[in-house]
Amino acid sequence: MIITKAVITAAGRGARQYPASDTVQKAMLPVVDRDGLTKPVLQIIAEEALESGVEQVCVVAAPGDEAVYRGHFRNYANTLRTGFPNAEWADEQAKRLLQLEERLTFAVQDEPRGYGHAVWCAREFVGGESFLLLLGDHLYLSSEPRRCARQLIDLATAEECAVSAVQATREHLIHQYGTLAGRRLADRHDVYAIDEIIEKPNPTLAELRLHVPGLRAGHYLCFFGMHVLTPLVFDLLDEAVRTDAREHGAIQLTSALNALARREKYLALETRGQRFNLGVKFGVIEAQVALAMAGVDRDRILAVLLDAAARIEQASPH
Secondary structure, rough: OOOEEEEEEEEOOOOOHOOOOHHOHHHHHHHOOOOOOEEEEHHHHHHHHHHOOEEEEEEOOOHHHHHHHHHHHHHHHHHHHHHHOOHHHHHHHHHHHHHHHHEEEHHHHHHHHHHHHHHOOOOHOOOOEEEEEEEEOOOEOOOOOOOOOHHHHHHHHHOOEEEEEEEEEEEHHHOOOEEEEEEOOOOOOEEEEEEEEEEEOOOHHHHHHOOOOOOOOOOEEEEEEEEEEOOHHHHHHHHHHHHHHOOOOOOOOOHHHHHHHHOEEEEEEEEEEEEEEEEOOHHHHHHHHHHHHHOOOHHHHHHHHHHHHHHHHHHOOO
């Protein structure tokens, strides 16, 4: 198994980021990355894939978005070069934007029929290969030298099977994520054979069906926002799309992944790192602070945060 292709689902309009997302797609919201460069979210996610060995990236977008995305990349690169003609950082970012744009392919999701349907829209790009799947509203921060996506790809290629990244997640947050039950492998404390997946369960359901031995009390294994999937997932999604099989009003990827677990070897990796969901309240702020604290601007952002906390404390009534 060699992973050379990645799919990023980015067709959603980002209602939680309104009114900002009414002006620019949520995948184009600006965030300062670890290297100190201000980048669109989509660029940071794509670089997660490209720096993990992926060669081609497909973005699943809404109708008409390809021209908008490509226009944003080109205009931003041109503005950097004309506005900062002698700045090395601006030239570097402009080059990255144009190189990324050349490696992007777009697939159109003609109507919002769910996450599973969005993935299905990339079937022609993927062909008969295994591929990396990333969410367009999640950022990732590894706690080891390898990128989070690289950790996932390494296990998938070693075991020659589908692998989903997971993270132990507190019970009060599991309604935001696909959550799974599995059996820890005897020779790997961080790898699980997947038994069942439930999309965004409530705590009662999770307690009944998704308890995983060995996890801390009050924690469950939730999806991390990235997967390496085999071509079988498209056969399973084909059936769901053909019959318009919906759960909670949408064609879910989780249903196909449950079927995948019954048909072939399918593992979960407890990834060394953190995911940041930009689609929840304060998600963008949390991600920005974490990236800054892990990057070249760490001392600066730490001083800003400490100063802000001190001023707020002084101003608060006692």
